Amino acid sequence: MVGTTLPMREGAELVGENGYRYLLVKALGQSNVWIAVDAATQEKIFIVKQPSDDDVGFGWPRFQHEMIMHELLKGIPTIRQQVDRIPPISSSDPPRIVLEILQSTLWDARRKRQFSDAELKGIMRSALLGLRDVHQRDLVYADLKMQNILLSGFEQEANDDETVVDRNITAKLGDLGIVMEPAKGLVQPIVYRAPEVYFRNEISPSADIWSWGLIYCQLLEAQASFNKYGLYDELLQGSQVQKERSLERAIAHDFGLDTLDYYDGCALPYHDRSHHEGRHWEHLKAKGVPEKEIEFLRWVLNPVPTDRPSAQDILECGWFTMDGDETGRIAESLKTRVDASRRKNMMQRKRSEPLLSSRSGQAPVRNTQAPLNMAASTALPSTPMPRPAAFQPMELQPAEPSESAQSSEFAQPSEFAQPSESAQPSESTQQPVTFEPMQFKSATAAPRDDIHKARPMTPRSSTERPAGTTFMNYGSFMS
Incomplete structure (x- = not known):
């Protein structure tokens, strides 16, 4: 039945594909996620999950997609594994999966106590290994957060003898519900959403690295000031739209997106001169985050996704060694790399600015309106439209109607000649005027290269895919 799932209940016994029986014990925060035990021994504990009530497509497509992701990512030690599946026993019965259980989430652990260096780096290294294996399959996790x-x-007291590699804590990526192929759309939790997702709707593996970097940053802040908010957490006030606008403004100003060619043509927030670029790094330093950690974060949280390191790059940089002197040398190397990248971007911007300023006596004005969610019939063209050229006089000549005249593109407003007083209709003339198509002929003008072209804004939408479908073709799994 579309849009309806049979609820699970305490004491129900479900039989998996492997013949094992699972006894439902209690719901785990959500009505579709339950704790279960092995019905035979009542010793082993599992998680049983079924489609949620808002999975309204035929055949529960979102849940089917999650099941496929578990099949594709089977055997990866840093991703929670599916241990069994419970097939439907009737046409109205939903599919269910049995997952391994872990003790808590990173969010729960963060609220208990401060992490040691070995715990923090060990947990974040495991999460990075999981992202690397997802990305190697040309997929995006798209929902990375502490939860x-x-x-x-994770114990109540830290183990002082623990190291990054040899540790007692096991960390794995959990929910695979929206793992996807690279696409256009709007995903990720608001506070961990990458700038290219906010302003260009580009979903790629680099967006996962941004989320990972924000989580690492917030855990470093918790080490320094346990009872204070993490970076951008204090902006999560008001409605969903208000939260998004607050985060957009903060990220755009902190990382100086208006100075980067990558975001040229995007609908960036209005520039607030009192909010200077790099203020967030000063905030972290004042909070007590070590300088070398800030340099590492500057490298990871590059606002240009094509310059952002990959999961493999971070793993290979040597940051997860516990040798303090070694990480200090790595931080100096990363600082040199970040500064060089920044200088390159600034030089590209400086080369393009004279071309812009030569067209007008005023500085170009950035469009600050939010992108529209347009239908396909009104979508902007896929190729950039040229900027209007400088004003040139036009000669107007009447011409006979023709197919070429009717199908020609409209000229830009600056390309029309100003009508003379003699061309205005007389007030005493009452006879109807017959419309005659006019053919515009431009006066001779010197050729000009249109070097700097605007980029059309990307429509803001959840994903550019037909409603009711998933990101993968899973028909073969539903037989």
């Missing part, structure tokens, strides 16, 4: 990093072995 989706699952932990086991």
Whole structure:
């Protein structure tokens, strides 16, 4: 039945594909996620999950997609594994999966106590390994947050003998519900959403690295000031739209997006001169985050996704060694790399600015309106439209109607000649005027290269895919 799932209930016994029986014990925060035990021994504990009530497509497509992701990512030690599936016993019965259980989430652990250096880096290294394996399959995790990093072995007291590699804590990526192929759309939790997703709707593996970097940053802040908000957490006030606008403004100003060619043509927030670029790094330093960690974060949180390091790059840079002197040398190397990248971007911007200023005596004005969610019939063209050229006099000549005249593109407003007083209709003339198509002929003008072209704004939408479908073709799994 579309849009309806049979609820699970305490004491119900479900039989998996492997013949094992699972006894439902209690709901785990959501009506579609339950804790279960092995019905035979009542010793082993599992998670049983079924489609949620808002999975309204035929055949529960979102849940089917999650099941496929578990099949594609089977056997990866840093991703929570599916251990069994419970097939439907009737046409109205939904599919269910049995997952391994871990003790808590990273969010729960963060609220208990401060992490040691070994714990923090060990957990974030495991999450990075999971992202690397997802990205190697040309997929994007798209939902990385503290609540989706699952932990086991996190004790009330830190183990001082623990190291990054040899540790007691196990960390795995959890929910695979919206793992997807690279696409256009709007995903990720608001506070961990990458700038290219906010302003260009580009979903790629680099967006996962941004989320990972924000989580790492917030855990470093918790080490320094346990009872204070993490970066951007204090902006999560008001409605969903208000939260998004607050985060957009903060990210755009902190990372100086208006100075980067990558975001040229995007609908960036109005520039607030009192909010200077790099203020967030000063905030972290004042909070007590070590300088070398800030340099590492500057490298990871590059606002240009094509310059942002990959998961493999971060793993290979040597940051997860516990040798303080070694990480200090790595931080100096990363600082040099970040500064060089920044200078390159600034030089590209400086080369393009004279071309812009030569067209007008005033500085160009950036469009600050939010992108429209347009239908396909009104979508902007896929190729950039040229900027209007400088004013040139036009000669108007009447011409006979023709197919070429009717199908020609409209000229830009600056290309029309100003009508003379003699061309205005006389007030005493009452006879109707017959319309005659006019053919515009431009006066001779010197050729000009249109070097700097505007980029059309990307429509803001959840995803550019037909409603009721998933990101993968899973028909073969539904037989």
